[in-house]
């Protein structure tokens with residue numbers, strides 16, 4: 401498809417560059433500490449978000465009490481406009497300070513919503529007003545950014561997740577309407593050893609040295625009498641806050657082209673999604689238009705990843721759009737798609753095996769050379785912290801007391817992160833306040849895929865590049881809540 405989208409992509413790239421240039425210019429003319437913004441204006445806010453406890457009716461016999469945004473789950477969909485400044489008031493009606501993170505946006509430190517970077521807390525029973533210029537365009541989201549640790553009632557285990565859609569100056573593609581989907585689990589519990597899918601990534605080849613290191617560490621831990629470290633499982637699963645079969649179906653017409661904007665709002669889980677008899681034409685990853693839109697039968701989304709995909713409705717019936725895991729779908733992870741004029745029970749058909757491959761959406765050649773490469777090795781210390789796994793980057797577990805930057809950067813340079821995973825877990829790694837380009841995945845050079853979260857397979861390597869063009873402290877972490885809370889974070893810093 402189509403000249404239109406290609407034209408858009410070029411346009412999009414050009415405006416993104418112009419935006420970056422404008423940001424740098426304005427930063428140069430206003431003498432302010434790195435990464436800090438001017439005080440927000442007075443008057444009425446454009447948006448108001450209130451954090452408070454409330455109830456979510458996942459199904460008539462499954463009502464959960466948790467922290468919410470504006471008393472609803474998901475939080476209100478915020479439609480912002482690229483480049484048009486907004487003022488947002490965040491009220492906190494709870495007894496504990498909060499952080500609200502604008503995931504995937506290139507905002508300053510004091511807006512971003514991460515205490516590790518220096519964003520002020522939203523005080524308990526207080527309010528913070530922030531102001532920022534939304535961008536980049538596309539599907540983003542907002543979520544709480546605390547460190548709940550072993551407290552599964554808090555942090556992103558709660559219902560504090562909402563979608564942001566930043567309207568581009570010109571819309572991509574041809575579609576009839578948009579549907580936003582938020583994937584989210586409730587009622588978390590601790591378990592020993594998980595059942596999370598780990599064999600769904602393409603190019604599953606493992607790096608021998610990483611595997612030997614990881615397996616040796618695990619054997620030593622077991623030999624010392626330790627059990628497997630804790631994992632988190634869930635009792636209830638939902639799309640848009642409703643268990644499968646309990647919300648309104650997505651009502652479609654034959655021939656309609658529906659653009660799905662899908663957010664994985666999970667604290668810890670990787671999700672899959674299929675719609676029997678239909679294919680997804682992926683047009684954007686993490687909100688960024690892809691170079692080469694491609695059709696896939698199944699979506700895989702790591703924690704905090706987003707997919708925008710068009711589905712042409714050409715197979716009339718009543719279908720279950722759901723997770724491939726029978727257990728999770730059985731406990732609610734799905735939504736019914738209902739064609740006009742059709743009746744009957746929703747039908748699920750297990751899709752053929754399919755491996756997820758980011759590289760089909762980009763180019764199979766090398767990206768621009770970086771100015772500098774930063775090496776990172778991720779390791780797990782099994783059950784080392786009161787039964788929880790401890791995680792480290794280059795041997796250092798992040799300290800929430802010290803919050804020391806590990807990687808000093810220089811503004812304007814292009815950095816390559818060479819990430820090596822010495823564990824068997826899949827890690828959805830995330831960089832705050834910047835987007836990155838995937839430049840090598842499981843040994844294959846690639847370019848043109850822009851994201852802010854990417855899954856790194858067990859005992860695999862991954863390289864991403866980013867340009868240091870948004871000064872201040874910048875948090876890098878695994879988006880799996882258990883991993884980030886127990887050491888898997890690091891700070892970049894540049895003026």
Ligand SMILES: [Cu+2]
Nearest residue numbers: 827878880883
């Ligand atoms: Cu992780």
